[in-house]
Amino acid sequence: xxxxxxxxxxxxxxSKDIDKFFTSFEKLLSDNSFSISRLDDxxxxxxxxSIDDHNKGHYLFYYVEGNPExxxxxxxxxxxxxMIIRHLFMKINNIPDFESLLxxxxxxxxxxxKKATKSTNKKEDTNKDDGKKLDKTKETVDEVxxxxxxxxxxxxxxxxxxxxxx
Amino acid sequence: MSNLDSKFINYKNIELLKRYITETGKIVxxxxxxxxxxxxxxxxxxxxxxxxxxxxxxxxxxx
Numbered sequence: 001x002x003x004x005x006x007x008x009x010x011x012x013x014x015s016k017d018i019d020k021f022f023t024s025f026e027k028l029l030s031d032n033s034f035s036i037s038r039l040d041d042x043x044x045x046x047x048x049x050s051i052d053d054h055n056k057g058h059y060l061f062y063y064v065e066g067n068p069e070x071x072x073x074x075x076x077x078x079x080x081x082x083m084i085i086r087h088l089f090m091k092i093n094n095i096p097d098f099e100s101l102l103x104x105x106x107x108x109x110x111x112x113x114k115k116a117t118k119s120t121n122k123k124e125d126t127n128k129d130d131g132k133k134l135d136k137t138k139e140t141v142d143e144v145x146x147x148x149x150x151x152x153x154x155x156x157x158x159x160x161x162x163x164x165x166x
Numbered sequence: 167m168s169n170l171d172s173k174f175i176n177y178k179n180i181e182l183l184k185r186y187i188t189e190t191g192k193i194v195x196x197x198x199x200x201x202x203x204x205x206x207x208x209x210x211x212x213x214x215x216x217x218x219x220x221x222x223x224x225x226x227x228x229x
Contacts, residue, residue, distance in 0.1 A: 088218065090215075
């Protein structure tokens with residue numbers, strides 16, 4: 001048995017039907033005797049470059065455990081799934097116990113009021129679509145912000161050190 | 167730099183990785199970034215994975 005991290009970018013147009021995708025993909029995993037340890041649903045993010053004319057993508061991270069022989073079978077199924085615009089299988093030693101470092105775009109907008117004013121209409125739309133998800137994310141916001149603080153502190157430390165070096 | 171914990175050099179930690187790419191999206195060479203060679207290798211790999219997952223750009227002239 002081997003631990004894997006499956007990173008998926010889902011077609012943002014189909015973000016509403018994400019529940020259908022969960023059931024179908026989790027069935028695919030269980031059919032190949034993979035067990036899901038954790039799922040990180042990051043949500044929609046802007047892509048660094050457009051993939052198949054998509055500028056946004058719905059990021060999912062599955063942490064699974066299973067037999068290496070079945071990986072190719074799952075990958076071939078993923079290739080022919082139109083909902084998935086990009087995927088990545090990674091062998092990992094341990095399933096991380098901390099929350100994903102990635103954040104949904106809308107969360108960033110909350111922190112930066114300048115950007116939020118620009119895209120208020122969009123934001124409302126996503127709120128309606130992802131009403132359920134937002135409730136979930138609200139719970140995790142505290143944890144994430146704590147993490148952010150840690151990373152920011154680290155950054156500050158690093159910068160201090162850099163200036164010393166100079 | 168002890169703060170560059172190997173746990174944090176991950177392709178999803180784009181806030182960290184962003185500091186090791188130039189404005190044009192190139193990876194900053196180890197002699198410039200000043201990190202240890204082992205950290206530089208991990209950063210380089212993480213950046214390349216992050217590029218594949220569209221978390222970081224390959225270049226500044228996409229589209």
